[in-house]
Amino acid sequence: xxxxxxxxxxxxxxxxxxxxxxxxxxxxxxxxxxxxxxxxxxxxxxxxxxxxxxxxxxxxxxxxxxxxxxxxxxxxxxxxxxxxxxxxxxxxxxxxxxxxxxxxxxx
Amino acid sequence: xxxxxxxxxxxxxxxxxxxxxxxxxxxxxxxxxxxxxxxxxxxxxxxxxxxxxxxxxxxxxxxxxxxxxxxxxxxxxxxxxxxxxxxxxxxxxxxxxxxxxxxxxxxxxxxxxxxxxx
Numbered sequence: 001x002x003x004x005x006x007x008x009x010x011x012x013x014x015x016x017x018x019x020x021x022x023x024x025x026x027x028x029x030x031x032x033x034x035x036x037x038x039x040x041x042x043x044x045x046x047x048x049x050x051x052x053x054x055x056x057x058x059x060x061x062x063x064x065x066x067x068x069x070x071x072x073x074x075x076x077x078x079x080x081x082x083x084x085x086x087x088x089x090x091x092x093x094x095x096x097x098x099x100x101x102x103x104x105x106x107x
Numbered sequence: 108x109x110x111x112x113x114x115x116x117x118x119x120x121x122x123x124x125x126x127x128x129x130x131x132x133x134x135x136x137x138x139x140x141x142x143x144x145x146x147x148x149x150x151x152x153x154x155x156x157x158x159x160x161x162x163x164x165x166x167x168x169x170x171x172x173x174x175x176x177x178x179x180x181x182x183x184x185x186x187x188x189x190x191x192x193x194x195x196x197x198x199x200x201x202x203x204x205x206x207x208x209x210x211x212x213x214x215x216x217x218x219x220x221x222x223x224x225x
Contacts, residue, residue, distance in 0.1 A: 001169070034211035036152075043202055043218055044144075044152065049211035087152050091210040094166040096142065096154040 002026050002090050006099035012107040019075040021102045023088035028068045032092035035064055035073045038101075039084045047086075048073065078104070109133040109214040111203050116219030123193050123223070129186040129203030129216055137161075137181035140206040143188050145199035146218075155201070156188065171197075193223045 003026040013019050023033065031051040036044040046055045048064035051071055061076045075082055083106055088099040115127040129141070143155040156177040157166045165177055176189040186203050200218040207213035 032210065036212070038152075043215040044212070045215070046207075046211055046213050049207060049209055049213075053209075055213070089152075089154075089212070094157070094164075095168065096157060096212075098144075098152040098154060101151040 001095045002029060002093050002097050004088055004090055004097050004099040006086075006088055006102050008102060009100065010103045010105060012105045013078050014107045015078055015080060017078045017107075019078050019082075019104060021073045021086055021088075021104075023066075023071045023073070023099050025069045025071075025090055025092075029090045029092035031067045032090060033064075033066070033071050034089045034091065035062075036087045036089065037082075037084045038087065044087065075104075109205065111205060111214060111216035113201065113203050113216045113219040116201065116221045118222045118224065119193055120225050121194060121223055124189070124191045125193065125221060127188040127190065127201055127203075127219060127221070131184045131186065131203075131205070134205070136179075136184040140164075140210075141179060141186045142204045142206060142212060143177060143186075144202045144204055144212070144215075145197075145221075146202070147196070147199045150199075153199070157206075158186070190221070193221075195223050197221060198223045 033051045035048040038044040052064045085103045110132045112130045142157045158177045174192045178187045202218045203216045204212035205214040
């Protein structure tokens with residue numbers, strides 16, 4: 001099975017900061033990577049698919065990049081609504097593995 | 108508007124069974140692959156199972172293979188997860204999710220809580 005590793009596990013940042021989260025795959029997944037945002041007690045929300053495509057309705061401050069085994073999610077200017085946990089997910093193989101999550105906290 | 112509504116969660120003893128349902132509306136259910144994802148209390152997301160639009164392809168996580176069965180009824184716009192031989196570690200909120208055309212999980216239900224405890 002393909003393993004997904006996110007870093008960091010926790011990130012403390014201030015409103016207006018540029019934030020980057022990294023996701024690494026244990027083998028190449030081409031661009032078959034998605035990013036999700038989850039707030040406490042809520043279902044996850046799709047932000048980015050196919051590594052860099054922005055889901056409809058998602059603010060343009062979110063962007064994704066990468067291919068192969070290394071990917072990043074960037075929030076260009078952190079907003080109060082962005083404090084949440086973020087997950088990457090590969091869908092290259094039948095086993096749709098998630099990363100362990102990155103919690104973005106208020107500094 | 109796409110809506111996914113899970114039901115069937117509850118408290119069950121170890122070794123017991125439970126059947127989860129997901130009622131879909133707002134889209135052509137028979138055209139999309141569907142998925143189950145779970146989240147144990149305080150933990151991350153874990154993919155559980157996926158089923159293609161016509162049920163031709165079915166996949167399971169190793170952690171549930173042989174115990175859980177995913178199915179769908181396209182006439183009823185419904186997705187199911189039959190869970191047998193439940194263990195304490197199966198305790199989680201279970202979400203159903205619709206795949207987008209590219210494969211990412213585009214829409215999610217609100218989840219249903221399954222608690223396995225004696």
